[in-house]
Amino acid sequence: MSNKTYLIARREWLENIRTKTFWIGMLAFPVILTLAMVVPTLLEKSKSARLYTVIDQSGWLFESVMERAAVDDLSRILMLSAAERELDKLPDEIVSAGEQIRSGQADARAMAADVVNGSTNVLNESAQQAIAQWWSDLDATAAKAISGRLGKARYQQVELDSQSPEALNQAVLNEEIFAYMMIDEDPIGAESNSRFVSSNLTDTDLEDWFSDHATDIIQERRMQQRGIDNDTAAWLTSPMRFELTRINETGEESEVSATDTLRQWAPVAFVYILWFAIFSISQMLLTNTIEEKSNRLMEVLLSSVSPFQLMLGKILGIAAIGLTMLFSWIIFLILAVKFLPLLLGTGSLPVDLSSIVSDPSYLASFVIYFMLGYMFYASLLVAIGSVCNTLKEAQNLMTPIIMVLIIPLLAMMPIAKDPNGSLAVIMSYIPPFTPFAMMNRVAGSPPMMDYVLTTLLLVASLILVIWAAAKVFRVGVLMYGKPPKLREILRWIKTPVGMSPTLRKSDKS
C-alpha cells in the first residue's frame, strides 16, 4: 500500500470516528446488550413482594395452595443447591440434600414434599425438621436473595383488620394490597364462583401463580370424589414431556441450557450487527464523497493521487472503521463476561457469554464474514457515491441495494431455525448474501466445505466488486450533472483498463 493510500485511509478513518453517528453506532450494541442483561435482573430485584389477601370461604383451598407452592419453592431451592449455586445462603441440610440430588440418589420434589408434609420418605427426620424450620423462618427478602423466582419472594399474603368488601376494595385502591381473592364455598363444584379483585388486571402473575396451583388441587379433589386414587390421578393428568437433548459432533448428549439458546440465537445478533454496521456507514460514505465532489476537493485530491489510490484509500479507511467497531465490540464482550456479573451482584450472568467469546468457530466466522461483507457493500457504496452529486440522487441509487439488504433480514429466522436447510445453503452461495447467511448458520455447524467454498467465492466477488467500483469511480468522480443510467455504468465497467470511456456530451462539466 502506498503512502498516499494510507494518508487517505487515515483521514477517512479520523473524520469518521469524530462523528456522532459513529459513536452511536458503536455504542448501540454494548448498551443494548448491557441493558438486555442488566435491566430484567435489576427490575426483578427491585420489585417488592406483591401483597394480597384471601377470603377463603371453602376453608381449605388456600392452605392447600400454600402447601403446593411451598413444595414448588423448596424443590427449586434444592435444585439450586444441586447446581451448587447460592450455597452460602442455604443451610447445611439443604447443601447436603443438594449433593444427594446431584449424585442422583434422590428427587428434589420428593424431598420438598417431605419437608412440607412432615413425612420422612426421602429425608431423615433431623434434616426434615431443620429444613422445615429454616423454611418457615425465611422471609420474603431473604427468599428473594436466593432466587427472585420463588413464590415466597414474589407474593406475600397479609391479614387485614376488616374483611368487608368495602374495606378490601379501599385497601386495593390505597395500594395497601395488590389484590384480594374471594374463594367460593365449594370451589370443586361446577358452578363455583370465585373472584380476583385488583386495580391492575394486566399483570396476571399473581393470578396465574395462584390459579395454577389451585387448579391442580381441585383436579385432584374431583378425581378423589369419583374414586380415582392419587396415583391414577397423577397418571391421568401427566402431560407428554420431551426431554430436549442436543447431540454434538462427538456424539455426546447434553441437555438444552440457556447457554445453548444463546448459541442458537447469537448468530441472529451477528446478522443484525453486520446489517446495522453497513447501514450506518452508508450514509456517511455517500455524504462524504458527495461533499468532496461538490466542492471540487476531489480534483485537488486527484491532482495528488491516482483515482485508484483514492478509492482504495477510501475503502481501506472504511475497513479500518469497521475493524475499530468490531474490536471495540469484542473487547466489550470480554469485559462483559468479566464484569457484568459483578455489576449485577450475582455470581454469573443469566446466560454464559463466554461460550461465544471463547468458541473459535463463532468468533472467526463472525470476524471474517463481517469484514468481507462490510468491504463488499462499502465498495459498492463508494462507487455509487462517486456518480452522484446530491444526496437525493444517492438515495435513489441506494434503493436497489437496500432491497437486496432486506432479503437476509427476511431469511434470518428461517435460516436460524434450519441452519443447514436448502434456503440456508442456497443463500450462502449468493455472494451478496454469503456473509449474512454464513454467520446465521454458525449454530448449525455447517460443513467445512461450505466455509471454504463460500469464503473463496466471496473473496473472488469482493475483488470483482472493487475492480468494477474502481472503474466506475474513475469516471464518476469527475462527472457532474445528471447521474448516469445503469446501462451507462455497465459500459464504463466494460471499457478495457487504461482507456477512459467516452461520455455523453451532457456529462462534461
Added chain:
Amino acid sequence: MSEQHSLILTDVTKRYGDFVAVDKINVSIPKGSIYGFLGPNGAGKTTTIRMIMSIIYPDEGEISILGQKNAESVKDRLGYLPEEKGLYKKMTAGEILVYFGQLKGLDRKPATKRAHHLLKKYGLGDHYGARCESLSKGMGQKIQILGTIMHEPELVILDEPFSGLDPVNSELMQHLIRDMKDEGNTVIFSTHIMHQAEQLCDYILLVNHGKTVLNGTLSEVKGSGDKGILLDYDGDGSFLKSLPGVARINNSGKQAEMFLDPGTDPQSILAQVVGKLTVRRFDLREPSLHEIFVRAVGGHTDE
C-alpha cells in the same frame, strides 16, 4: 527543449462523444513564466488544465510536463487549485494544510512546520486549530490557496484563481503568483478577468471552442491588433460611437476604447471630442486584452 520548458502540449485533443472540448492545442510554457489561459466559458480551459494535471487523459496528442511524459510521476512537484474552492468542514486549518502537504509527499514534521509558517505569514497564525467550518469565507479561500503551495511546487496551475475572491485575497493571490515567478517557478492560470491577466502574464493563450485563437507573449498578442485610442473622460459620451471614422468602440461610461477606420486621423477625433467632454486622457496605444478577447471570440461571450 524540455530543459527550458515546464510544459509542452502537442496536438492535445479531448472529445466528449461528438463534442470536441479541446481541439489540437499546441503550447510550450517556458520555465519561470506566468502563462495566462484566456477564453470564454466553455472554451476548454478547465478541460485543458485537467488534462495537464492528468485528472483526465487526452484522446490524442502528447503532454510533456517537467520533462516527463506521465504527469503521475511528477504530481508531487505540481500545485493545483480548482475553480471552486472547498475544504473539509470538520478538519482544522492546520490539519488540512498538513494533509495536502503530505499528499504531495512531504513528511509529517516538515509539513506541520510549513503549515505554521504559512498561516503566520498570511495572518492566520491563531487559526491553526480552528475547524474549517468555523472560518469565514475569505479565510477558507486563503487556506485553500496556501494548500496549493504547501510543497513549494515547481509548476502551479490555477483554474480561475480570482473568481469569488474578495479584494484582500485577490491581492494575496497576485502576490503569490509573483512570488512564485520570483522563485523561478512556473505559473499557469486561467481567467476571463482581462486586466488581471494584463498585469500578471508574460504569455497568453487565447482559446475559443477548444481551438487556439492567439498564443504568444503579452506584447506579441497585443501587437497583433490595430492600435486604438484610449479616452478617459467626464460627461455624456453617447455621441462617440457615431463620430465619423470610428469603426468600433468599447465604452464603459468614463473610459472609451475606440478603433478607427483605416486612414482616419486620431487628431480629428480629438478635435471633435474637445469641448463636448472633459478629456482627462487621450492615448494612442496597443489594443487592450479585452478588445483582443472580444474581437477574437466574436463578441459572443457569456460575460
